[in-house]
Amino acid sequence: MKRTARHPETHARLLAATCGFAIALAVGGTLAHTAGAFSAPRMSEAHSTDLPSFRTSLFAGSGDCAFCHTSDGEVLRDSQGNDLSMPEDWRATMMANSFRDPFFQATLEREVALRPHRQGEIEDMCLRCHAPMAHTQAHYDGTGPLSLAHARLSPLAAEGVSCTVCHQIQPDNLFSEESWDGNYIIRDSAEIFGPYEGVYQWAMISALGYTPKFGAHMLTSEHCATCHTLFTPIVDEAGKTLGRFPEQTPYLEWRNSIYADATNAVSCQDCHMPVIDDPVYISHDPPVTERSPFWKHHFVGGNTFMLSLMRDNIERLGVTAEERHFDMTIERTRRQLREDTATLAVVATELEPDHATVVVRVENLTGHKLPTGYPARRAWLRFVARDGDGNALFESGAWDNSGDIHGVGEDWQPHRDLIADPAHVQVYEGIMADLQGRRTTSLLSAASYLKDNRLPPRGFRADGPYYADTAIIGDAATDANFNREAGVEGSGSDRVAYRFPLSGHPPETIRIEVELLYQSIIPLFARNLAEPETPGGLDFLELYAQRHNQPEWVARVERLLVARPSAWTIY
Ligand code: HEC
Ligand code: HEC
Ligand code: HEC
Numbered sequence: 001m002k003r004t005a006r007h008p009e010t011h012a013r014l015l016a017a018t019c020g021f022a023i024a025l026a027v028g029g030t031l032a033h034t035a036g037a038f039s040a041p042r043m044s045e046a047h048s049t050d051l052p053s054f055r056t057s058l059f060a061g062s063g064d065c066a067f068c069h070t071s072d073g074e075v076l077r078d079s080q081g082n083d084l085s086m087p088e089d090w091r092a093t094m095m096a097n098s099f100r101d102p103f104f105q106a107t108l109e110r111e112v113a114l115r116p117h118r119q120g121e122i123e124d125m126c127l128r129c130h131a132p133m134a135h136t137q138a139h140y141d142g143t144g145p146l147s148l149a150h151a152r153l154s155p156l157a158a159e160g161v162s163c164t165v166c167h168q169i170q171p172d173n174l175f176s177e178e179s180w181d182g183n184y185i186i187r188d189s190a191e192i193f194g195p196y197e198g199v200y201q202w203a204m205i206s207a208l209g210y211t212p213k214f215g216a217h218m219l220t221s222e223h224c225a226t227c228h229t230l231f232t233p234i235v236d237e238a239g240k241t242l243g244r245f246p247e248q249t250p251y252l253e254w255r256n257s258i259y260a261d262a263t264n265a266v267s268c269q270d271c272h273m274p275v276i277d278d279p280v281y282i283s284h285d286p287p288v289t290e291r292s293p294f295w296k297h298h299f300v301g302g303n304t305f306m307l308s309l310m311r312d313n314i315e316r317l318g319v320t321a322e323e324r325h326f327d328m329t330i331e332r333t334r335r336q337l338r339e340d341t342a343t344l345a346v347v348a349t350e351l352e353p354d355h356a357t358v359v360v361r362v363e364n365l366t367g368h369k370l371p372t373g374y375p376a377r378r379a380w381l382r383f384v385a386r387d388g389d390g391n392a393l394f395e396s397g398a399w400d401n402s403g404d405i406h407g408v409g410e411d412w413q414p415h416r417d418l419i420a421d422p423a424h425v426q427v428y429e430g431i432m433a434d435l436q437g438r439r440t441t442s443l444l445s446a447a448s449y450l451k452d453n454r455l456p457p458r459g460f461r462a463d464g465p466y467y468a469d470t471a472i473i474g475d476a477a478t479d480a481n482f483n484r485e486a487g488v489e490g491s492g493s494d495r496v497a498y499r500f501p502l503s504g505h506p507p508e509t510i511r512i513e514v515e516l517l518y519q520s521i522i523p524l525f526a527r528n529l530a531e532p533e534t535p536g537g538l539d540f541l542e543l544y545a546q547r548h549n550q551p552e553w554v555a556r557v558e559r560l561l562v563a564r565p566s567a568w569t570i571y
């Protein structure tokens, strides 16, 4: 089993450093400082999953951090002895792979192919968040804008959202709109911000020329909001900018929730970096003293699809995580989806002579909409009613191996409150439209939403902060039990009634099975990458075709309804 990067050169440099030698060692001279002149990533030779080491005028490789922030003996372990190393937890996350992600690269190539005259501007914009080290370095060096072609040669791009990105973000413009769209500020002051006051600084100063220090902003949601709030420009055919489209707004949704108010304050970090109170030595070189609390670098969302695709194509994609790291992140993602994402219940039934009605309630437990973030995500309800022999009396929301939902296909459906037709399905999603009002999957064609019935977080209100950019759109806005319980707004829940015929004599028992499902890539977002044809699109579609686009289940209930003279009893 390979360990984290310990190249002889780095090792000597770090050993020397911790023995008291000075910062001059920080830049080995092997890497020039300009974006155009990075040495080719190691994956072009024999593929290696070692974390890379490099030090530029701004950034360092995760392998340099792994040298001291990796568990060893009692260091970086919880009280049960579990490994807490940040590089181990981070390396197979979507953020560590935000540039290598083949869906990202294919989508970027398509956005450019649709409007080639804007290539430079578009590539530089996308890389701001997906390749933040290479982007920031290029602009610092005066070699920007950064192109996709240059980024592909850069080891800084390959590392995605790496240690020295998050830990060097300055507090200056946080809490202001100016920090959104990836406008975080990183400068060459070589400060590494963390959650603790009074840490021992000399080890990092001498090894890498960075000074670790307390930064209160590290604990705030506004830190994450820099890259997780994205408005894209709405540009017409004549090149005129008409406005901005809210493509990703988890932070704005969070602001309009119970999690952001002063008494409830639950930050992005609180949910996405599970905290433990166990005292932990955070570095083994030297261990200094035990720190508490400690935030784990899990960063999981819902994207098991891409994590599995990357795990199965490590060499081809040049990934620096091993299979076991991906398995760990996938397992954490599934656990979060099943335990912390939503609840589901059968809340009422009604029997007519020839029909039954079953009401299902779903509630969002996350700190933002469900689903949130990238607009290719959707969640939906599958509902099945069976008679005593197991025959389906009614089914809505089944799907096939290509990830299409029966009844929906490549189309989309409006929000539902009552479902009486098996071809109707409750799908929670945001559907983007272009300037002509036609559905689009192109980020830069999007001008409005035709539908947004994603489940709001608890506390979400039409008169709350940033509602205009996060509005409920379509029939959900007038559904009396969407985000409302007993007339009170902000429940984060929805009730859907299923009404189906009992064909003649009602069965004595009916088994109800309901599932809430989550899918990272609505199949149309993948299929549309074939047109216009691009190398990245073809590459991704080949990988995509090798697997079933299966959703993950988020919540499941099974109930038995037993016929009584006047009503049904739920068991
Ligand atoms: C997406 C941003 C992000 C990335 C990437 C990231 N960190 Fe962190 N890290 C944080 C935040 C935020 C905290 C503090 C948590 C808090 O205060 O709520 C933290 C805390 C820490 C701490 C203090 C101990 C702890 O975990 O609480 C260390 C050490 C650390 N990070 C090192 C690293 C290293 C090494 C890497 C790369 C392998 C890394 N971080 C990658 C955001 C990040
Ligand atoms: C030579 C060993 C060494 C290396 C290499 C190293 N660190 Fe550290 N780091 C330490 C030590 C020692 C501490 C302080 C531990 C303490 O006081 O408890 C520390 C503390 C930190 C903290 C906490 C700061 C605070 O005030 O909360 C962060 C964050 C951090 N390191 C990130 C990084 C990152 C990112 C890298 C890679 C660029 C890195 N470290 C490389 C040894 C190292
Ligand atoms: C420098 C930009 C940047 C910062 C800062 C940042 N993120 Fe991200 N984050 C990204 C990008 C880019 C992706 C998407 C990667 C992809 O899917 O290719 C992402 C993805 C994620 C995901 C989705 C993972 C999944 O499996 O679906 C979560 C969760 C997440 N980030 C949490 C956080 C949290 C929490 C913070 C703050 C501590 C944070 N991010 C800060 C850029 C950033």
Ligand code: HEC
Residues within 6 Å of the ligand: 221, 224, 225, 228, 250, 251, 252, 254, 259, 266, 267, 268, 269, 270, 271, 272, 300, 301, 302, 303, 336, 337, 340, 341, 365, 366, 367, 368, 369, 370, 371, 372, 373, 374, 377
């Ligand atoms: C109360 C807990 C909680 C809080 C607070 C929270 N999240 Fe999440 N988040 C979740 C859960 C659970 C999921 C998994 C379900 C899902 O994918 O939507 C998730 C998923 C995500 C995803 C992936 C979503 C997708 O569908 O692609 C991103 C990105 C994300 N969160 C970012 C953030 C950011 C940024 C913040 C702070 C503004 C934040 N989260 C605050 C619980 C939380």
Ligand code: HEC
Residues within 6 Å of the ligand: 101, 103, 104, 105, 107, 108, 109, 111, 122, 125, 126, 127, 128, 129, 130, 180, 181, 182, 226, 227, 228, 229, 230, 248, 301, 303, 306, 372, 373, 374, 377, 443, 444, 520
């Ligand atoms: C402001 C930061 C930011 C910018 C700029 C940005 N993205 Fe992203 N992108 C993200 C984040 C954060 C996510 C993950 C959200 C989630 O998981 O739901 C993401 C996710 C994606 C995904 C989904 C990846 C997957 O594996 O599911 C694609 C595709 C994508 N972005 C393409 C692009 C393209 C193309 C551009 C340029 C037009 C772009 N992005 C610009 C932050 C950004």
